[in-house]
Amino acid sequence: MSGASVTLVDRGRVRADMAYVVDGYSMGSAAEPNPDHEMSDFVVWCGVVEAGGRTYLFDTGPPSDAADYWPDPLYAAFEAYDAADHSLESDLDAHGYALDDIDAVVMSHLHLDHAGELDAFEGTDTPVYAHAEELEYAFRSAKTDEGSIAYLASDFDGQYNWQLVHEETHTLAPGFELLHLPGHTPGLLGARADTDDGTVLVAGDEAYVQSNYDEGVPLGPGLMWSEPAWRRSRRRLKELERRTDADVVFGHDLDDFQSGPTSWG
Numbered sequence: 001m002s003g004a005s006v007t008l009v010d011r012g013r014v015r016a017d018m019a020y021v022v023d024g025y026s027m028g029s030a031a032e033p034n035p036d037h038e039m040s041d042f043v044v045w046c047g048v049v050e051a052g053g054r055t056y057l058f059d060t061g062p063p064s065d066a067a068d069y070w071p072d073p074l075y076a077a078f079e080a081y082d083a084a085d086h087s088l089e090s091d092l093d094a095h096g097y098a099l100d101d102i103d104a105v106v107m108s109h110l111h112l113d114h115a116g117e118l119d120a121f122e123g124t125d126t127p128v129y130a131h132a133e134e135l136e137y138a139f140r141s142a143k144t145d146e147g148s149i150a151y152l153a154s155d156f157d158g159q160y161n162w163q164l165v166h167e168e169t170h171t172l173a174p175g176f177e178l179l180h181l182p183g184h185t186p187g188l189l190g191a192r193a194d195t196d197d198g199t200v201l202v203a204g205d206e207a208y209v210q211s212n213y214d215e216g217v218p219l220g221p222g223l224m225w226s227e228p229a230w231r232r233s234r235r236r237l238k239e240l241e242r243r244t245d246a247d248v249v250f251g252h253d254l255d256d257f258q259s260g261p262t263s264w265g
């Protein structure tokens with residue numbers, strides 16, 4: 001049987017302070033009391049996975065009108081400056097896919113830079129997979145003063161064919177499974193895909209950049225729901241990587257995205 005295939009689709013850039021992404025970055029010290037802040041470009045991508053005869057979309061990316069649609073303080077901190085040059089439809093088209101080709105959607109989590117064009121599937125029968133804890137936390141965050149400010153109700157408060165994931169590992173098709181990786185958010189989902197080019201482990205926002213994963217440097221406090229959970233999720237991924245000799249895909253690492261492979265199988 002042939003394996004799954006994975007294609008990463010470039011959905012644009014977000015410019016943000018490295019200190020959000022790498023805990024302790026550019027901290028002051030006696031020798032350097034006022035270090036410069038480093039603004040960096042991060043990639044935003046979505047994935048297309050073909051497995052078991054179905055085509056899955058992994059995340060939907062930022063909206064093309066992020067500059068207007070995102071609350072001003074969030075856009076200022078996470079500037080999706082080229083969002084207007086991107087749309088889910090045109091970015092998929094660049095890889096030979098149409099929205100109609102998508103049989104099911106997997107939402108790694110429901111932050112605004114990942115769920116921005118979920119409305120392409122609103123009112124359709126297309127299954128949308130999300131972890132139960134993510135959906136609860138997203139609604140609690142968007143509808144009350146609790147939780148995180150990075151959820152916009154208008155991204156996901158509509159008529160969707162939600163399929164809740166409850167398990168630590170949820171098999172969607174032979175060679176394609178979802179992994180519950182709490183830490184960045186309570187219900188973050190990563191994925192494992194076994195392709196003819198080897199195993200791909202999608203860490204997603206468990207590791208924004210390679211150093212989060214390789215060196216175990218946590219995300220900054222503003223991007224961390226639970227650091228103990230984050231450390232457990234990282235250890236789980238590391239063990240899976242050792243067992244399968246996988247390629248690991250990070251959530252927003254532009255260098256890795258531009259230098260590494262972006263399609264398998």
Ligand SMILES: [Zn+2]
Pocket residue numbers: 111113114205251252
């Ligand atoms: Zn993200």
